Every structure is written in structure tokens, then in C-alpha cells.
Amino acid sequence: MSNVRTPDPYPGWLSPEDLHEARQRLPMMYVEALPVRVDTLGYVTELGLLLTASDEGEMVRTFVSGRVLYRESIRAALLRHLEKDLGPFALPQIPPSPAPFTVAEYFPSPSPSPYTDDRQHAVALAYIVPVTGECSPRQDALQLSWLTPEECLSEGVQAEFVGGRGNLVRQALAHVGWGR
């Protein structure tokens, strides 16, 4: 944010520099979506996990996730990030209730919560989102894989999550009643 109080041609817009500063001062509002395939009875058969490169160049598992912008609704942010990561034909079914199944609080480490994010303090509202359409990640670096609940909970896959996100998958599966 600028000290010069002239009218701002882009209200709601933050320069990369100002966003960097805000991240040192305010909790950032995020949404996280766990895309799932369900059968006709509503049982979750697969979760959609993204494979992406971390800042350190490591391949890590993650989910659809992103910031809520100024004057953007939670639902609009969810849809925007789902379309960005799953493509325009995924047909995500945003849940009718605005209540998330859990809230994940990411803090710079050491964190009082199971979740860490060294860039910022982020509060993520987490939703389970059935998708029925075809998914084609639009971002080149990104790969989407559909894994069964068992696979998501396997040691191998759990080791590929960073920032505590493996725990969020366990919470999501518990929420949908999944038991091994």
C-alpha cells in the first residue's frame, strides 16, 4: 500500500510488494477444496490430488486452494480456484451450506496447529466438492490424480504432502464417514 493518498485506480488490488507486507501483518483468508468422485449413494470413491512443484523444486501433493480476494464471496473464490486447477469442464458441485467441514489454520513454523506455511498466517475454509465432469488441469506444471481413500491414507502418499496437508485429507475422509 502506498503512502501517497491519491485516488487508487485499482481498488482492491495489491502490488506484489504490498501483498508481501500484508502477509506479515494480517491473517490471509483462503479456501481449500477437496474434489471427490462419489457414487450414486454419495460414497466417496476417489479424491483428486494435485501434484505440483514446491518452491524448493520438490514434487508435492496438494489440493485446490487459493486466496479469497477483496469483495469476492467464498463461493466465487471456490469456483474460481476449482476452474483454475481442474479446468472449465469439471462441473464442481459447490456445497449448499457455507459452513466448511473444518478450518485449517496455517502458521509460520513453529505452529500451534498441525498446519504450517512459512510465507504467512493463512486461515483456510475447507470444503469437500464432488465433481462430475472432465478434469483437465489448465496450469502446465500441475498434474491431477484420482486416488482412492486407501491410497490417500497410505504412508507413501501421506509423505508427499507438506505443511500438514496429509492431516487435512484424514479429516476430510473422517468427515465423509470413511473407515478402513
Add this chain to the structure above:
Amino acid sequence: MSNVRTPDPYPGWLSPEDLHEARQRLPMMYVEALPVRVDTLGYVTELGLLLTASDEGEMVRTFVSGRVLYRESIRAALLRHLEKDLGPFALPQIPPSPAPFTVAEYFPSPSPSPYTDDRQHAVALAYIVPVTGECSPRQDALQLSWLTPEECLSEGVQAEFVGGRGNLVRQALAHVGWGR
């Protein structure tokens, strides 16, 4: 149930007479589904209400509802009653989580809860179920109408519910964040 303890050719089956008796002795397990139309952001735009004749021959509003049978899962009971009342092409999206948005306890009047049912003590697990397909009630006596949240909360429509079900509609709309 018979006093004669011979092997039962129809385990899980209750004669009308025995069902009548069980209703005087045990709480009956029900599911209730509020079918909704949602937009791409997940906002509820319409609720599907059934119009049916009460035992007294009066036309009353109700929702998809019915008993859970012996060895039937909640999800299977939901799907069965949704198909019975909305037809085979409704494409109901049973929610991924087994937790109902509320539990409605129907008691013979006078009832300690807002819900009454003079035939029995019924405990209904209530779910909001988006439907995307075409609905055609299969039972002749039944009519399905799609009403906006405002219409559902109007005095006229609220007066057409019996047994306290108008309250359940208010709870469902509150759960999806609806505010007039």
C-alpha cells in the same frame, strides 16, 4: 411379530399389524430429504415440496421422507425414497457426509419437540439433496412443486405444512445460509 418361534421365511419383514405394534414401543428410524435446485455457486434457488393428501383428506405440503428398513443403510433409504417420490431421472446428489444437517424428533402430541406425529415416535435424519435431473413423481396422488426460499417461508406456504415441518424448512434454509 409372531409368538410362534418357527423359522421366519421373511426375516426383516413386518406385517402391518406388527408394524403398528412396534410403533407403540420403539422409536422408528426415518430419513427426510429436502430436494433443492442450486446454481453453479451452490446457492439454493428452489426447494422441491410435495403436495399430498393427509389422512383427513386435506392437501398438505411435505418432503421426501420414509422409513429406514432393517439392514438398509441410511444412504440406500435416502435414494430409495428420493426415487419413489421424484422418479428415476431426478439424479439426486446424496451428500458425501453421513451427518444430517439436523435431527427432527416426531412425537405423538403433546410433543416436547416442534415436531408431532400421532402414529408414532419417529426420529428423522434430515438431509439437503441437490437434484439436477428431471423430476416426475411416480405416485399418482403426489404433486411436486419447486418454490423459492422466499415462497417456502411465506405465511401461506408455512400454513400448509403439518406436524411442524414448516420449522424444518426454516432450519434447512438457515443451514444453507439463506437470509431474506
Add this chain to the structure above:
Amino acid sequence: MSNVRTPDPYPGWLSPEDLHEARQRLPMMYVEALPVRVDTLGYVTELGLLLTASDEGEMVRTFVSGRVLYRESIRAALLRHLEKDLGPFALPQIPPSPAPFTVAEYFPSPSPSPYTDDRQHAVALAYIVPVTGECSPRQDALQLSWLTPEECLSEGVQAEFVGGRGNLVRQALAHVGWGR
């Protein structure tokens, strides 16, 4: 239930024999409570697990659990079973919302769900119940122990559950946001 349709002096009462029969024909309505100790911030620090003898004489872990009686409300059933198992000074805080955190469906094995009960088909509404008072199990055979979330999830303790109840503990801990 008797075939002789004389007026019943004990409406709502089921003989052991009739209850046995009903269990072959109808889903039975249960409540399950996971008593927890919480700190001032609401974090769960301990779960109260019961140690009891199974029908086979084995010691097994279980939670506060029991049937909902005819014309008994869910809340009254919860309080009754909590008092029976934790004593009259436990001061359980029944949650303000009637919605359970999950629904556990117990079926005679083989079961389509993670939960089994060979006596019956039981549908259990599961609640997390903070208790602040002193607990003294009233039933002689019963022992109550308070375990940390880590202990509850340990292999040793998980092996002491039967009927899939270890899964319900994992669901409860996930619901309260617990992550290792």
C-alpha cells in the same frame, strides 16, 4: 410383542423376548457419546473410554452408548446413558445442536459399513460431550480411563476396540481438528 391385543398396562415397554424379535426386524436407534476433557480454548486434551467385558469375556474398549427409548428424546437418552456410565457428578455438556458429528451404522457382519454388531442393525447418532465434573462409573464391571488423542490412536488401544469403534474415535478426533 403379544398377539393378544388386550390393553397394554406398560405402553412403550418391550419384554426381553420381544426386544430380541424387534432386533431382527427393525433398525434400533442408539446414541453414542464420546466424553472429552477440554482446555479453556476448547482443545480436546483427553477422551474418556470405558473398559468393559464383551459377551465372550474379553476386555474391550467402548464409549458411552445406549438405546433411545420410546418417547424419549435424543438429549434425554444421551443424559441418561452419560449418568449411567459416568455417574451423577460428571456434569456432561450436551451440545446445543441436535446434529450428530457423524452417524455410525452397525450391521450384523458382513457389514457394508465399518461398524458391525451381530445382535442387531443399530443406527447410532454420535456426539462429542465435554465433561467438567468428577466421573465415577456406577456399574461395577466398568472402568473409565482418560486417554490423550495420541494414546487413543495408538495401535495398542485401537486393537482393543470391537465392532469398528476404533474408527469412530478417529472420526471424532478428526472432527475436533486434531492432527498429530
Add this chain to the structure above:
Amino acid sequence: MSNVRTPDPYPGWLSPEDLHEARQRLPMMYVEALPVRVDTLGYVTELGLLLTASDEGEMVRTFVSGRVLYRESIRAALLRHLEKDLGPFALPQIPPSPAPFTVAEYFPSPSPSPYTDDRQHAVALAYIVPVTGECSPRQDALQLSWLTPEECLSEGVQAEFVGGRGNLVRQALAHVGWGR
């Protein structure tokens, strides 16, 4: 935030001026608590509403509410605001689950949601918090009154809310199963 990038002696601290600017650019993270009195069965008997002066000098009803600070957990923010508004002896019972019963999105008017706040875009996680102790608002200007659910829903009281908060009370009461 300052343009001069010298080390900041108070990380996490925002000057009133910088907070004012951030409010034009980022959604602000809030918590809202509806303090309730419950009976031994968990039924809500009363809600605690605050009476406070709006910026225009009008007396308005509101609830315990406030910002989540940088590196502050949701639970810590809830407790801090509850203590600020209800005093140190209220003994609030922060719920074990981090999931709010609803999320209220306040936008500068005209708002796409039922909630408005002309100062900012605020996202409030809303919780129902039983309190068992004695409440004594510490801020001079503030008065706390305990109202029954019926009173909260009365036209008179509903007219005293601003920014759509009357709707949040209706949602809270629906969540706890209240039906008139």
C-alpha cells in the same frame, strides 16, 4: 504499511492508517460468538446480546465479535473477544470442533450476501458458545441482556440489529434445533 522497508520493531502490528488501507484491499478475518445459556439437556434457553452505540449514536444489538490478529488462533481470538465483552468470569465453553456453524460474509453495500459492513469486507466464522459463569461486560458503553429465543426472533428485537445480524441469530437458533 510503510514504504520504508526498515526492519519493523512490531511485526504483526498495523497502524490505524494502515489498517484502514488494508480494509480497502483484503477480506478481514473475524470471529463472532453467540453466547448462550443452556439447560442440563443442552437446550438453549437464552442468548446473550450486546447493546452498543453505532457510529451514528444509535443503540443497536450485536454479539461478541472481533478481528483475528496476525498469528492468533481462531480459538484464542474467540476467547479474547468473549473475555473482553463478557468479563473474566463468564466461563465460556469454546466448542471442541473448529468448524463454525456458519460463515457470515459482510460486504460494503450493496452486498450479495445478507450481511453488510460499510467499513470493510469481513468474513466472520460464527460459533455458538455456552457460558456458565457470571457475565459483566467490561466496556462501559456496553450492556448485555439475556433474551429467550422467542424474544430474539420478535419483530422488536430483530429491528434493533444492523448489518443483517438478525439473520445470523435466526441461523443460530435454527442450528440448535429451535422451533417456535
